[in-house]
Amino acid sequence: MVYTANLGFPRIGSGRELKKATESFWKGDLTEEQLRAEARRLRAANWQLQRQNGVDFIPSNDFSLYDQVLDTSVMVGAIPEIYGWNGGPVSLETYFAMARGTRGRAEGDLPALEMTKWFDTNYHYLVPEFTQEQSFTLASTKPVDEFLEAQALGLQTRPVLLGPVSYLLLGKCVGEDFDPLTLLPRLLPVYGEVLRRLAEAGADWVQLDEPCLALDLTETTQAALKQAYSYLAEASGSLKVMLTSYFGGLGDNLETTLQLPVSGVHLDLVRAPDQLDRVLSSAPGHLTLSLGVVDGRNVWRSDLESILERIAPVVEARGADRLVIAPSCSLLHVPIDLELETELDPDLKSWLAFAVQKVEEVSVLGRALNEGRAAVTAPLESSERAVEARRTSPKIHDAAVETRLQCITRDMARRTSDHAERRVVQQQNLKLPDFPTTTIGSFPQTEEIRKARAAFTKGRMSSADYQSFLKRETEAAVRRQEEIGLDVLVHGEFERNDMVQYFGEQLSGFAFTRHGWVQSFGTRYVRPPILYGDVSRPAPMTVEMTAYAQSLTERPVKGMLTGPVTLLQWSFVRDDQPRERTCRQIALALRDEVADLEQAGIRVIQIDEPAFREGLPLRRAHWRRYLDWAVECFRLAASVVSDETQIHTHMCYSEFNDIMDAIAAMDADVISIETARSKMELLEAFTTFRYPNEIGPGVYDIHAPRCPEAREMTELLREASKRLDARQIWVNPDCGLKTRSWEEVSPALANMVAAARDLRAQAA
Template sequence: MVYTANLGFPRIGSGRELKKATESYWSGDLTEAQLIEEAKGLRAHNWQLQKQSGLDIIPSNDFSLYDQVLDTSVMVGAIPDIYGWNGGPVSLETYFAMARGTRGRAGGDLPALEMTKWFDTNYHYLVPEFTQDQSFALASTKPVDEFLEAQALGIRTRPVLLGPVSYLLLGKTVGAEFDPLALLPSLLPVYAEVLQRLASAGAQWVQLDEPCLALDLGPEAQDALKQAYGALAEASGGLDIMLTSYFGGLGESLETVLDLPVSGLHLDLVRAAEQLDEVLAAAPSELTLSLGVVDGRNVWRSDLETILDRIAPAVKARDTDRLVIAPSCSLLHVPIDLDMEEELDPDLRSWLAFAVQKVEEVTILGRALNEGRDAVADSLEASAQAVKARRSSSKIHDAAVETRLQSVTRDMARRSSEHSIRRERQQRSLNLPAFPTTTIGSFPQTSDIRKARAAHAKGHLSHDDYQAFLRREMEAAVRRQEEIGLDMLVHGEFERNDMVQYFGEQLSGFAFTRHGWVQSFGTRYVRPPVLYGDVSRPQPMTVEMTAYAQSLTDRPVKGMLTGPVTLLQWSFVRDDQSRAETCRQIALALRDEVADLEQAGIRAIQIDEPAVREGLPLRRAAWRAYLDWAVECFRLAASGVSDETQIHTHMCYSEFNDIMDAIAAMDADVISIETARSKMELLEAFTSFRYPNEIGPGVYDIHAPRCPEVQEMTDLLRKASERLDARQIWVNPDCGLKTRSWDEVRPALANMVEAAREVRTHAA
């Protein structure tokens, strides 16, 4: 028979139970024991749900209280010295200190680990830190504990571990430059011990995820894979290893992978369908192949008949006992259950599948292969009809949008003057001091704001009363910023639920769920919009609020927009046309908004693009094409203004070194970036490249619940001044402040302004 499997299930709970429990634990309203019990209940629910669906192979250890990479660091004892770990089990206090930092702790505040994007997704992981003399030791038996937990419920799972090679490649070295793969010999004994314990506990298979296989790997990494899996196969205690790749094809690693002593290999046949023929031709007959044919990254319903036809050669060529049908990757990246979305447009709803429905699709495919297509004829017909209806729907296509796209010229994506000329004109217009201070855009979304938004959404608060409430909040925020001494203000974004959702709700072609939450990091969940059709802007989106804020002060107030690439990247995007074409549609809609903001007297407009680096293809050969259209779309949105209007952008938690030419080509007047967690390390890319425009290197980490001292931020600004011309430097936090409280924000920003004054005085 052909087996069916899942690689990972969303851990957050359909009602965001994990978020609520974790934040209650942080606030002291929930004990550690209660948090652990809540997590146990979520795991049990997920296992039972998947078992009831008919899946043959159910994952365990896909659950995390915060992040699976952090879990791996804890498992292998890779705990930086600053967290005071002295061996033995890692406490929950230490775990969350690594994740979030600490405030007010004896001995001083502790910073969080650096955070960055998980490959080309909007999920963020905590970056492991390695020293040259790094030692590893088993410090958590979580994979074994959760396997036994499921087994006690009568469910034998396939435990999931992040593979050792990917784990090392995802980390950063501290104290000295060296190849982290050099640590592999000392890491492997810990992995071997975990595998042996799993085998002793009764596990038959283990899933070792090596997403690095989707990257361009050099000889050193290829050798590391051989070393790692040779050692683990020998020390596994008879456990079968399913080597799991996803987010792309195996590429140049195919030959290496097929020679590894593993029992199974998972292929992403959504991102890289073309690799199936090559693998079938070269794979040993005894190798179990797991075919990732249901899209684990997007929400569109599968075309089941087409999938069955596509994998028919594999079914014909292989022993079916050595075939597994699965999603392309973990379902961590999609919402949990479409059945909760009763208010969605019925047509759109019929085109979608969330995690629960994707598991059902896997089991339908398994039944079709094992029992024949007639056994699931109704399901196959429903799939075919949904695909056909979506393809022909009038809700998708807008002739006016197509006509406008055809009218775009190259000059529309260019500012009228070079930055050096614009800088002089903007300085005369804005009259800002050296080291000007600002924030990234959002201010605390207090409980009163959330209650008012909810009351308005439910019809309990009238439109006029809600607008009056928002104006009072904006005026209070403007006055606070003036009192703190910020040079360029923002309106606070109190009317906005999310930086993508707020705009998507006002653009045609986007639809929104009520319960479609997806984890971005920790307890930060987002509801990505479903971008299903042609995009246009029916009316202005931000002008009224921004203009009102500007009317309250003589200081410049930035208009705040989310950029076209980020709106694309952080949505579930239609797959019936190129991403480039969809992005150009969004760019034209934003171009209209930028023009209207300028017309309303807004002299600085920030177009955030934190997802530009995230969208970079994993294979270098595809970079140029992507960067060309991504840069073009940003410039298309930003370039319809006069020289006097200052265009800002913001990027966070990304590695910029390889794309500096593209960032420079975006030609934003000011770019703000995250640099506090890395202590200005991320600024190195801009200084090595000699970035010509202005830069706001973040001087404090807003995700950590701590107030940085003036001296700490002054030191960071002095580091920046050693690398940049003082005229280039802006002073700002790492990111928006919506998740913090005013009690945290006011003293931190006051310290930031004082730090700017100190370096300003010193520079003078």
């Protein structure tokens, strides 16, 4: 028979139970045992759901209280010295200190680990830290514990581990610069011990994820893979290893992969469908192939008939017992259950599949291959109707948008003058001091704000009353900023639910869910919009509130927009046309908004692109094409303004070294970036490149619940001044302040302003 598998299931709970329990634990309203009990309940529900849907290989250890990479660091004892761990079991206090940092400790506050994007997704992981003297030890038996937990419920699961080579490559070296792969011989015994314990517990398969296989790998890394899996083959005994790749094809890593002593290999046939023929012609007959044919990254319903047409010949040629049907990757990246969405347009809903439905699709494919199509006639026919209805729906296409795309010219993506000339004009216009201070855009979304929005959404507050409330909050924020002494203000974004959702709700071609939550990091969940059709802007989106804020003060107020690439990347994007075509549609819609903001008297406009680096293809050969259209789309949105208007952008939690030419080509007058957690390390890319425009290196980590002192920020600015011309430097937090409280924000910003003034005094 053909087997079915799942690679990972969302851990957050259909009602965001994990978020609520974890945050209650942080507040002291829930005990550790209560938190762990809720985690056990969620795991059990996920396992039972997958068993009921006929999944043969159900994953365990795909659950995490915060992040699976952090879990791996804890498992192998890679805990930086500052967290005070002295061996033995790692407490939740230490675990969450690594994740979030701490404040109010007698010994001093602790920073969180650095955070960055998980490959080309919007999921953020905690970056492991390694020293040259790094030692590893088994500090957590979580993979074994959760396997036994499932076993006690009558379930035989396939434990999931992040592979040792990918784990090392995802980390950073502290102290001296060295190749983290040199630590592999010290790390492998810990992995070997985990596999030995899993085998003793009764596991027959283990899933080892090596997403690095989708990257351009050096000969050194390929050798490390051979070293690792030769060792683990000896250590695992009878335990069979499913080596899992995803987010792309194996490419030139295929030969190395097929030589590894593993029992199975998983292939992403959604991102890289063309690799199947090469694998089939090269794979040894004994190797089990896991075919990732259901999209684990997007929400569109599968064309089941088309998939069966591709797979049926493979079953006939290779035999059923060496094939597994699965999603392309973990379902962590999609919402949980489409059936919770009772307010979606019925046509659109019929085109979609969330995690539960994708598990069902895998099961249908397995049954069709094992029992014949007649056994699953109804779901196959339903799939075929949905695919055809979507293809021909008039809801997808807009002739006016098509006409406008055809009228784009090269000059539309160019500013009138270069930055050096613009800078002179802008300084005359804005009259800002050296080291100007600002924020990234959002201010605390208090309980009162959330209640007012909910009341308005549910019809319990009139539009007039809601607008009056928003204006009061905006005015209060302006006055706070003036009192603190910020130079460039923001209106606070109190009317906005989310930086993507707010704009998507006002653009055509986007739809929104009520329960489609996806984990971004920790307890930060987002509801990505579903970008199903052609995009246009029916009416201004931000002008009224921004202009109102500007009317309250003599200081410049920034217009705040989410950029075209980020709106694309942080949505579930239609897959029936090239992504760059959709991005150009978004860029044209934003171009209209930028023009209207300038017309309303706004002289500083920020177009955030935190997902710009995230969208970079994993293979270098595909970079140039992406960067060309991504830069073009940003410039298309921004270049409608005059020289006097200053364009800002913001990027966070990214590595910039390899794309500095593209960042410079975006030609934003000011870019703000996250640098507090890395202690200005990320500025090295801008320094080496000799970035010509202005930069706001973040001096305040907004994701940690601590208030940095002015001297800390002054030291960070001094570090920045060693790398940049003082006239280039802006002073700002790492990111928006929406998730923090005013009690945290006000003193931190006051300290930030004090640090900027200190630098000005030193430069005078």
